[in-house]
Amino acid sequence: MTDRSQITLFSGGHKGAETEFGRHAQIWGIKEVNYTFEGHTVERSQNLVVLSQEELKKGDISMEIVSKRMCRTYAKTDKIRKVIQSIFHMVNNGYQVFAIGWIQPDNTVKGGTGWGVELAKLFNRPVSVYDQDRKSWFSWKDNNWVQDTPAISDKSFAGTGTRNISNDGIQAIKDLFERSFGPAGQE
Template sequence: MNNDPSQFTLYSGGHRGAEAEFGKLAEKYGVKEVNFSFEGHTIERDTGIRMLNQEALEKGNISMDIVSARLGRSFSKGNKIRKVIQSIFHMVNNGYQVFAVGWILPDKTVKGGTGWGVELGKLFNRPVFVYEQDRKAWFSWVNNEWQMATPVIHHKNFAGTGTRNLTDDAAAAMQDLFERSFK
């Protein structure tokens, strides 16, 4: 592949774990980085920070009932989780490929808030890839099924999100993803 990393932009959240790791890799490979956050949100990476005000957050405001129904589990009605869900909208809305790290559940959703980024990717018809930490492999959402895959970053704008509890295997798989895409 002959991708010029400086022409690519990672959209993420700068959160501890997978998002911070995506950011470190973007920096290492010369990929531009945008991290969405909001007042009162603690993040590990503030490179390319884009603070979302109330008006911007509202653009990502989807009823928590819809989020709960789509993911088949309930989320707190609290304001913090709502803002996190709203900020995830901005990552996925800007990224034309979605990369996530976490756990695929038996109902085919992904665990936690990461799952909302994955579901939005599906809703927006984006290529979606999840590194499944227990199975130690990448999976792609194809024909309403998770299929093993070897992803490459090929869209100039891509989203990276995932668990705060990143395994060493997942970090190595993320490194391999960037290496495959930009070397």
Template sequence: MDQEKCTLFSSGLKGAETSFGETAEKWGVKEVIYSFETHKLQRERNVILLSQEELERGDISMELASRMLNRTYYETKKIRKVLQTIFHMINGGHQVFVIGTIQDDKSVKGGTGWAVELAKMFNRPLHVYDQPNKKWFTWKNDWVEDEPTIEYDTFVGSGTRYLSDAGHQAIEDLFARSFKETN
């Protein structure tokens, strides 16, 4: 992979997404951040503010999201906009990397879980670094332990706001494994 031809998609939030963005910047990978008015960002490089019409293209039923993630999402404008923004991230990137917690029901904890479920629905190569287990897993109709690399020109970096040192190191190592021959 030539990192200068790659683009990272995220939403620039604190934690995993900031770490993905900072690491991408170090490696010369282009970064695109999707957001919306009033959304508080940690990183503000190459931000695309989604209009109401663009957000609505990523609209989903809150009932469907709740059912898929085995949790309750209340009908709030902010949560809906966050989920709509995640749609644009997953739609933009071919491969998906997430830092989070894989739960017993095989979903991923928190709002990050929506990125995982969309990646499954869109049939994207999907990789989750499970912070409690300190291991990468790839989705193959079940979670399989793996050590993934970035293999596509467009990819998503998403995850928890509560990034551990091990999670940050996993992101650094992912980029090093993926681009070691070109640097």
């Protein structure tokens, strides 16, 4: 895929991995759309889409289903519900999903990032996670995490992940962009 002007990153603009995905998209000349909601703080405001209550409801799902799928419970359900609803828009619009975080023994991914990964699985989207402990990319294939070297190959992708991104996680994003589009600044 060579025409970067036809490619769009969908993200949330939050501190950490999402900021790094956006920063790299900008360096490589890729469009960026960041979803948020009223009262939520973002670090990256390029092409910010503030979702209305009606738009957020499109991503609504029972917290019981989320808890069961993620193998955990959530105490602050009102705020986490809005986060989960906004993640729906990222994954729904980005065909491929890339995340930075930690794959847990139950095959979920730690934190809110995990919901984006679970949605990608539910939507049968290509999904890859850079596991910061194992310092490697893994892709979900045949209901298993398989070590991989993914590349962005579609015109739309979602980039998400932990607020606590490591230097290795930042390098993994840079390497992903270089693998997908060549060195920055070259068409």
